[in-house]
Amino acid sequence: MFSVIFPGQGSQLVGMGKDFHEKYSLVRELFNEADDTLGFSLSNLILKGPKEDLDLTENTQPAIFLISYLIFKLIKKEFNINLNKASFFAGHSLGEYSALASAEALSFSDTLKILKIRGKAMQSSVPKGVGGMVAVLGSEIETVEKIINENKNNYECYIANDNSLGQIVLSGNMQDLEKMMVDLKSANIKNIKLPVSAPFHCKLMNKATLIMREEIAKLDFKEPKNILISNVTGKEIINSNELKDLLVQQIESRVRWRESVLLMMNKGVNQFIEIGPGKVLSGLIKRIDKSVKVSAINTEEDIKLININD
Structure with missing residues (x-):
């Protein structure tokens, strides 16, 4: 059994998709x-x-989706590989939208x-500059949660991403994050400030939630062709009505990527195919379980090497 997964913000690169753009009319049409x-x-x-313009969040998100989507479509049309046979589709944060479009739930x-x-x-x-994010490396999530809970009166930080074993991302006001970084260092836990301009996936994103609730309500969702895994719950999305609510919640909620991957593996998935720029998710999955087959599809050569497990 295999799953198709789609990357989130941070995988963007100037020139991504250039070779596909030069060679395939389908890609030029989508651009x-x-x-x-x-x-x-x-x-x-x-x-x-x-x-610097590509790295602006409002440009990065549609850009990464476009590259992910066109690779997905190209694989089907030009290479006759039907990835819709996958047991599950999942994406990391904005990658969940790539999964939705590829499963034909959203145009x-x-x-x-x-x-x-x-x-x-x-x-x-x-x-800008008020909030930020910090990567915590080599620690278990229970340890990080304990530090947050024990210091509620000193600072307010949030777990934004539970990415893999030993990789957690925090969000919050920079002043609070800097206080927590001191506590993490005292506990000999490695942490790195990330080059982002906003504290994603925490309650500081509330203004964005209000906007997205209004905008998502206008969208026409169809029943997805594939079973989707929600970032918010780390579980299967039951129907398109539930989908709208989960996408709104996703703005402020923890990305439960590790839990999502473990769920898919527990249901028999032993192969993951990452569609889109970079290979971030492939690396995270290998940290969760080295025995799983993982491939990141960025080039025509990558597509030719796709070998799907039954």
Whole structure:
């Protein structure tokens, strides 16, 4: 059994998809459709930069989705590999939208538009420099939760991502995060401030939640062709009605990636295919279980090497 997974923010790169763009008309058509849908040249930004503009959250989110989606479509049309045979689809944060569109629960244009709105809303929820994120390495989640709970009167920090064994990401106000970093260091727990401009996946994103609740309510969701795993619960999404509520909750909720991967593995998945730029999720899964087969699909050569387990 295999699952298809889609990356989130941080995997972007100027020039991603360039080889596909040069070779395949399908890819050029999707790039053009994205530009028309959004009303600006996202394709030019992806292919030529500048990096600082591509790294703006409101651009990064539709850009990563576009690359993930076009690779998914290309695999089916040009290489005759049907990834919709997967047991599950899952994505990390914005990657959940790539999973939705690939499972045909949300249209390509609607996904682009909602991710542009989502990125802008998340970016503007907290003034630049006020909030941030910190990666905690080599510690168990129970240990980090204990430190947070024991210091509630000193600072307010949140677990934003439970990514893998030994990789947790915190969100919060920078002043609070810096206090917690001191406590982590005292406990000999390695931590690194991340180069992000906002504290994603915590209650400081409340303004973005309000915007997304209104915008998601307008969308036309269809029943997905594949079983989707929710970031919010780490469990299967039962129906499209539940889907809307979970996508709203996702803005402030912990990304339960480790739990999602373990659920899929417990249900018999022994192969993961990562569709989109980079190989971040492949690395996280290998940290969870080295024995699982994982492949990241970024190039035509990667596609040719796809060998699906039954």
